[in-house]
Amino acid sequence: MTSNPLSRRKFLGLSALTTASAYGLTTVSLLSAQKAEAGWFSKPELAIPDSPNAIASHYPAIVIGSGYGSAVSALRLGEAGIETLMIEMGMLWDKPASDDKIFTKTTAPDGRSMWFKDRTEAPLENFFGLNVINRDIEQYPGVLDRVRYDNMSVYVGRGVGGGSLVNGCMAVTPRRDYFETILPNVSADDMYDTYFPLANSMLGVNNVTEELFESKYYQFSRVAQKAAINAGFKTANVPSSYDFGYMQQEADGDAPKSALDGEVIYGNNGGKQSLDKNYIPAAIGTGHVTLRTLTKVTKIEQDANGVYSLSLETIDVTGAVVETLQVSCNQLFLGAGCLGTTELLVRARDTGTLPLLNSEVGKGWGNNGNIMFACSTRFWNGTGVAQSTMPVMGIDNWDDPEHPVFAEIAPFPTGIETWTSLFLAITKNPERGYFTYNAAADSVDLNWDATQTATSYNDSKWLFDKMNAANRTKYRTGLFADNKYYADDFTYHPLGGCLLGKATDDYGRVKGYNNLYVVDGSLIPGSVGVNPYVTITALAERNIEHVIAND
Template identity: 30%
Template sequence: MSGRGRAAASYDVVIVGSGFGGAVAACRLSAAGRSVLVLERGRRWDPATFPRRLRDPWLFDGRVPHRRNGWLEVRWLDQMLVGLGAGVGGGSLIYANVCIDARPETFRSGWPSAITAAELEPHYRAVGEMLRPTTVPEGQHPVRLDLMRRAAGELEDGARFRKVPLAVSFREDLVLDGAAPPGLGASMEFLNAHGVRQGTCVHCGSCDVGCPVRAKNTLDMNYLAEAENSGNATISPLSLVRTLSREPGGGWRVHYDHLEDGRRRPDSVVARRVILAAGSLGTTELLLRARDDYGTLPGLPRALGRGWSSNGDFLTPSRHRGQVVAPTVGPTITSAIDHLDGDRGRRYFVEDGGLPNLFRNAYEARLRGGGGTSWQRWYWERLARAGELRTVMPWFGQSIDAADGVFRLRRSRVRPRRKVMKLNWNPYRTETVIVAMAAEHERLAKATGGDVLPLASWKWLRALATPHPLGGCNMAAAPGAGVVDHAGRVFGHDGLYVMDGSVIPRAIGRNPSKTIAAVAERAVALLLEEPEQRRIE
């Protein structure tokens, strides 16, 4: 148990998770004088501990979290690969910095009537004030940004091109070659508004694997820092919640394991209220286990686990012979072409994708070492013939998928006594939008002299990957249609809330982090208007 102080026996609020919902809740509740404990399964990371070498702690393994509690969890569910952050700051540690509002029409269907673009506007503004998003300054455009702009112009979509707002601190006077980063020494250190030392961006390409100069405005540098500064919040890393139950005298008991020192040490804490903010997969699984495995909350809504979305994510790389694209230089995403208005039957949001510099290093090492299977060697050699990784452009896109995935607990085939979470996901129900987006990626590539490299995982297996899981504890007007109401209150369970991506009831089609945070800002504001519950002893 770490953080600023050890956990007490009881709190006003226990928050499970420290991502875009949990961090908002911790900040606003502690500022209002509530005692708060944040239980985070991952570590507290900093530039000195970010994984960099192959032997470093890269992966978090939920089967043995006391032994493997690294930077990233990768879960394979049916025909879907999901990437999840693990650490204080949650998904902000691994996301691509994009801090953008959803389009207003997003809220016209599928949401409770109380949630509208106008209703969320002040909460979006509050998130912006904390995360300070801005676009890449002129004179610092990576090659990818200019290639995107050129592609949009060639396809007569120049009006749809835009630089996207990023939660990154830039040095305005820095001028650089878009194909080469200037080095870490070009970063300018400053003290942010929350008393945290940061630096300015040096375009090193490491946004997704830990910014070495702390230019990325991750949640531990703002919302969570503010919570700890209040003196009312304790953040407990390496604390994995197993389940929760009602206390006979009122309130809730949260059962969790300490993961320090390679062991799992059981513990529990009592709170008046509990906010689940472990993300789409984490919160959904936690509640499914409470209902269908541990049996501590048998009355949870039947809609639990339904309505899951991958946010329509899809990636297509292309190679551009004779051109330097430099995908490892610059922030991971810098620009977009927006077709979400449905014009010409298109509904997707295409972004330039970057690759961590570490990927380039691993790729070059693989070429030198000659290891791997024959298929892997063929793939690396194919990239080499394309002019190495510097010629590759990753086209990333998001769209409006069917949002009809269903999570359930099932017996493990390997360990029948153990239940595992399974996803029922039919990619063919989303195939139309993915095929349309893949075709757009190909048009963009060809317009800039590139040839696409279709992913075999989609071409042959119809398998997808997403860093933007949404839903599972969907927000709805009534318990028959969802798990929580418009304020994140779990139907039929007073004092239990959900504030994370699991409440988002449909695909957003844009990077969802700012919307998740804005919905949480609104939910916390409504929670603070509720009458105080009596103290739990």
């Protein structure tokens, strides 16, 4: 019997990641792991990266970022035998700190929680009017960042695995009719027959068991489900990339609690099947992919021969730059997330290092129609003291032509009864923002007006008004800024900025340049109707297959 090549690669890659973490290496490959085991490096006493170990000056391919699109691209390039460098600005989260945990729980954050912040910046700012949600912390390259623009903040993951480290694992395949509307030049047959199933398989997507759903940990979901049904709305079960087999072990006391102990937005120590557990170790395990961490790309240029040159800065855990270097490649894949990718390209176009980029770069950004609402429940209808942090159900009103809303039933894991239902609504908001380069500040700014969330607010409020009326409940204040019962100034689902078919061709090739590709959520025009990471993964699988075969 022959072993599964992908399983073997994943095993080798996981071993390399573990070794790199133990030795504090910022450059990870099968070769660097072998050198570490052979005694080339000394282990640091603290769980912090040591001085950076070297990378080559040139690679056939470079992938910027380690989120969903980047991880897919790196794996498939490595499988094709193409020597590839993957660059990630965050840390490798693979080594416990002094509390024997890699990540912190939501209610007990420290420096590991946020990217170089003095204080945490959670979406809920208050606890019934008391300023006790956010905590002062030490600055550290933590796992979650809140990037603030005028009128809009964007939550992003920082670390090997990108957003997969900090999301709620809601692995939703979009409605086919809506997918065909937003990406009409992409074959829906190919996506739904091949690439969505492939993405779901690679990400370990599974469904909550009836036993877990009926347990105390999902009382909050059942309460909201009943309230929705009372108002005449239907609900939908939501698949997840959290391992529900592991969650059952948590519930039975056979595994340390993670999702059942308040771990989610600042990382998860248990059953989350994040990219550092599947795609990324499989990529490293090919022997053709090298990962560089704590390293930021500051500039992209192209020489007369078509070779791309990248300026890099590597930092330590204090944020100090410990190395600047140049690295070049023949083919460049941008997967730094829609903020990072768009910023790099807008800056390159407007500063003249890639002047042939077209005017579509920077356009078509959207927040996936995100808006968060809080509602009270009746005193005899509590949402539960112990709550799983992984949502498994949503209120599905997407077919309504006047008020299309998909509202995720979100947990509120405080460890006490709050009689509160939280919802992250996804709406069909047509509004789009755009990015511009600010030469005076050398920054790239998101142009988004506060009034652009009106559609999201009106459609969601219509739905929750009906639920409150049917259940004799009210909106819950005291959680969000300005004592509002909703929050429309942040998003977990940023999309767009380098749209497929406009800034790029139909496979992510950036117009104006050869061998330059966008592989992440920047390609999707601002909305996908559900949590976007399965779509980003499947689209990346489709695009990289075409690129490897044809370029």
